[in-house]
Amino acid sequence: MRIERTRDKIIVFEPEDFNVVQTLCCGQIFRYVIDGDEAVVYSRDKCARLVTYTDRIEISSNDLDYFHNFFDLDRDYSSIKTALREDEFLKKAVDFGYGIRIINNDLYEILVSFIISANNNIGRIKRSIEYLCSHFGRNMGEYYAFPTLEELEKASIEDYRLAGLGYRAEQMYETISRLSKEDIDNLHQQSTKEQFDFLLTLKGVGEKVANCILLFGLGVKNVFPVDTWINKVYNRLTNTNESDRKKITRELTARYGDLSGYAQQYFFYYFRDNKLS
Numbered sequence: 670m671r672i673e674r675t676r677d678k679i680i681v682f683e684p685e686d687f688n689v690v691q692t693l694c695c696g697q698i699f700r701y702v703i704d705g706d707e708a709v710v711y712s713r714d715k716c717a718r719l720v721t722y723t724d725r726i727e728i729s730s731n732d733l734d735y736f737h738n739f740f741d742l743d744r745d746y747s748s749i750k751t752a753l754r755e756d757e758f759l760k761k762a763v764d765f766g767y768g769i770r771i772i773n774n775d776l777y778e779i780l781v782s783f784i785i786s787a788n789n790n791i792g793r794i795k796r797s798i799e800y801l802c803s804h805f806g807r808n809m810g811e812y813y814a815f816p817t818l819e820e821l822e823k824a825s826i827e828d829y830r831l832a833g834l835g836y837r838a839e840q841m842y843e844t845i846s847r848l849s850k851e852d853i854d855n856l857h858q859q860s861t862k863e864q865f866d867f868l869l870t871l872k873g874v875g876e877k878v879a880n881c882i883l884l885f886g887l888g889v890k891n892v893f894p895v896d897t898w899i900n901k902v903y904n905r906l907t908n909t910n911e912s913d914r915k916k917i918t919r920e921l922t923a924r925y926g927d928l929s930g931y932a933q934q935y936f937f938y939y940f941r942d943n944k945l946s
Contacts, residue, residue: 681725684725686767691766695769698885699794700815715732716812762940763935778886782798784841784871800833801832818849868882876914880895893922899921901940
């Protein structure tokens with residue numbers, strides 16, 4: 670994979686380690702639109718348009734530096750995949766999701782989005798987030814920005830219900846009120862345990878959501894979020910019928926170590942898209 674920058678584009682040549690659809694559709698982001706070979710991605714108040722050609726991907730944006738980091742374009746995914754393919758059980762998943770890249774998204778946006786995502790489906794999650802953007806975020810012309818913390822402080826519990834959050838409405842209201850008194854950017858300087866422990870004190874954040882926030886919002890790669898699909902992965906791997914997700918998280922993290930977050934994404938995408946059990 671080779672990257673070139675022009676004045677208004679990032680061009681990724683020979684993108685064997687970057688597939689736009691796989692990256693956007695593996696459960697780590699909800700603000701995007703895919704139309705054939707084109708995709709539009711939103712983060713904070715920023716927007717990027719990606720076009721996939723036979724030999725390259727072109728990224729246009731109002732902030733190229735932001736999306737260069739967002740898509741983790743300086744990381745060598747070829748080496749990561751080579752290491753993970755040594756695990757025979759994981760090899761098919763890596764080959765299937767060969768172009769997945771873990772996105773470096775905004776911590777606050779990830780936190781709010783994954784509280785909404787708990788026990789929810791992708792369509793409803795996207796609609797809820799879009800409602801909050803269009804009602805509380807800035808109008809950027811062709812799209813709405815993700816609302817800032819100050820803007821979401823104006824939302825009531827009823828607003829969250831109208832956004833389709835259901836039982837999460839009160840949780841979101843309490844968490845936004847709590848965050849208004851915290852400086853969550855300080856989490857970047859804390860240990861993983863301190864980050865995890867703090868996240869669990871927020872309403873609507875359980876262990877799975879906390880691990881997702883660590884992985885997608887804080888860049889912590891030695892975590893393994895466990896949902897229904899990963900539970901199935903573990904049971905197939907161990908030939909058991911285990912349901913203790915704390916145990917599953919602990920054992921999968923021990924197995925894949927610093928590459929746990931990458932392994933989780935490959936497993937999740939492969940098992941979900943092939944509807945394996």
